[in-house]
Amino acid sequence: MKPTRILIRGTGEIASAVACLLHRAGGLAALQASRPPIAIRRLMAFSDAVFDGTAQLDGLTARRIDDPAALASVWAAGEIPLLYRDFALAIRECDWDVLVDARMNKQHSPEAQRGLAPLVIGMGPGCAIGRNVDVAVETSWDELGRILRHGETLPLRGEPRAVLGHARDRFRYAPQAGLLQASATIGQVVRVGEEIARIGHMPICAVFDGVVRGITRDGVPVESGNKIAEIDPRIGSVTLTGIDHRPRRIAEAVAAIVADAVACQSAPMEA
Template identity: 40%
Template sequence: MRPTSDLYAFQNLRLAVVMGTNEIASAVAVKLTGAGYRVVMAHDTFPPVIRRGMAFHDALYDDPVEVAGVVGERADGLLAIAAVLAQPARVAVTPLSLMELLAYRAADVLVDARMQKTRLTPDFRGLARLTIGMGPRFAVGVNCDIAVETRPSRAGLLLTEGETDAPDGVARRLGGVGRERFAYSDRSGLWRTPVDIGMWVPKAFVVGRHDGMPVAAPIEGVVRGMARDGVYAPAGVKLVEIDPRGRDACWTGLDERGLRLANACLQAISERPTVERLVAFG
């Protein structure tokens, strides 16, 4: 398809913008694509993405990425985004900021799936016809139209009023193991690692260096998540996740939690159709 045809189609398609490139955002992008939306994923550098085998994140580095039959491709501008979305079963992954992206046209649906537990979330309601907030720090009618709980005990619950639960610092259990399966950064600095996701590592094996200091595998198991080599990681974020489940370990595709949250997002759209209202760019 020619660029002019791609641009014309871009202006008329059902557009969903998903903020974030992590595994939850990627599950949402897969399900929205299956529901007939054309999806652009807007990258945010915080927090670093670790479950990259379940995410479209590495498309930002021009790596070939496919999640559940959907291909992610990097797109740096309007023409590139339009060209990607003109193809079937594709999502565009862009380093453009949300404001740069929405300057091209308004979104029908905007989903904030960045999972930023410690940062304030601005009001995005004027930027799309329907805005959905996933995770902590969302208040319906304040910074989103509808919210999705992500806390393990209430994952997938839709909120049409009130606020989502505040983060409690308790990691959901995987194979009977909670927070202790993660390695966290204790300072800010450059992260370097030669280890690939999917590798088996013993406990205490040095999987990388952060700000020059060694980071060891907290438990024995398969590397389920690993911040990409060469990224800057601030203090207090997850660098490594180990899956202790042996043959049942999972590090690619869509996991149960991601599917549950993505399906909740689709339910939110079906129960509250997009509204015609003035938006900032459109």
């Protein structure tokens, strides 16, 4: 892949996996965020770079920058920039070749983004080819990683995949808006009824014995209904770090789309 400037919206595990694969393919990938991330699988993402300045994933480093003038130096150092800046400014202040919306906001359809870059890639529910994105990737387990160049992505449906009989109850959601106070840490074993976090005076507790696979960073403001924690029943055998199967499949599809677009641009004109 020739040097291609790619802005990835989001800092969660899927956005981070996309950044890793595109970086390793030779693309100039950068993440973008403009508010404290609520990501829960933080050891499988670059999201903590917003708070700590840097974060590591799969042998790579993401570095927070607040000024797009620092993009070139971070890329030159072999790192992935995390541009903490308003999106409207971030997209305008650099000549991006590709925009990838990896925010995975399932409650709201992505806004119209076509034209903000020569190639706009969306993923998950609400993507309509030719309306708000140019190409899309399915994120549901039914058609995971499928590339769509026509039509719309599948609507949000069904329950999360069950793990040892636990599906939706693996996740804890904010009962109200406010600052999250984390009582547990990623990797901690918790028992049913044990408090793992609270928002204001409202405790959030584990509903079965398990290990905390993910939890939103302590002190981050959340909205009512936000996913803020995950408890996994596979005590002693759950993966807490690295790039998981689903993010990798999605990232591979995004990398294929970008590689195909670059190849088409590089192909010689027929006589």
